[in-house]
Amino acid sequence: MIIKVPDTVKRYKNWIITGALLLVIIIVSRKLKFIRMIKDITNDLPSRGEYQQRSLSSIDRIIVHHSASPAGKFNVYDFARWHIDPKGYLKSPRIAYHFCIEPDGTIYQTNKLTSIGWHTINANATGIGIVLNGNFETEQPSEAQKKSLKNLIKYLNDKFKKKLPVYGHKEIPGNATACPGRNLKIEQFRSI
Ligand SMILES: [Zn+2]
Numbered sequence: 001m002i003i004k005v006p007d008t009v010k011r012y013k014n015w016i017i018t019g020a021l022l023l024v025i026i027i028v029s030r031k032l033k034f035i036r037m038i039k040d041i042t043n044d045l046p047s048r049g050e051y052q053q054r055s056l057s058s059i060d061r062i063i064v065h066h067s068a069s070p071a072g073k074f075n076v077y078d079f080a081r082w083h084i085d086p087k088g089y090l091k092s093p094r095i096a097y098h099f100c101i102e103p104d105g106t107i108y109q110t111n112k113l114t115s116i117g118w119h120t121i122n123a124n125a126t127g128i129g130i131v132l133n134g135n136f137e138t139e140q141p142s143e144a145q146k147k148s149l150k151n152l153i154k155y156l157n158d159k160f161k162k163k164l165p166v167y168g169h170k171e172i173p174g175n176a177t178a179c180p181g182r183n184l185k186i187e188q189f190r191s192i
Contacts, residue, residue, distance in 0.1 A: 068137070
């Protein structure tokens, strides 16, 4: 069977190829730019050991937290120190969360995705924990934080090739908490 290529397509063939290539370059460079935006400090944070590990295929949800401390007053290194403190409330081997988003929108990766971090009762084994620095019972998350959270969810959905459901910590049964705070409207992050 001979497929007849329309004359207009023939005429503009080079332009179409150039356009498609440009589009691919733009998409790839935007993706790379975002991957560079995630600062992996997993090996820099204070720790007392390592979490139990899981396979990436067992991951099935994203759980959003707030730090419940005034925005920017403490940083991700402080959170890590509190969590691993043998006299502290968590006494975990490492920081609880997988990612931390600072008020200026900076995203830190703080645990390997294969690590079972202790951030949410009944959902640690399959959840990815993301904390936003701030107390959203009393403050508003910054626009930069909200944008970074959306980008991070998009990045994780792409990575896992599926739409991971997004929950606020308090939505998981067994967790008596206000986290991630009344001012963080979780609905706006569910349809990403
Ligand atoms: Zn929480």
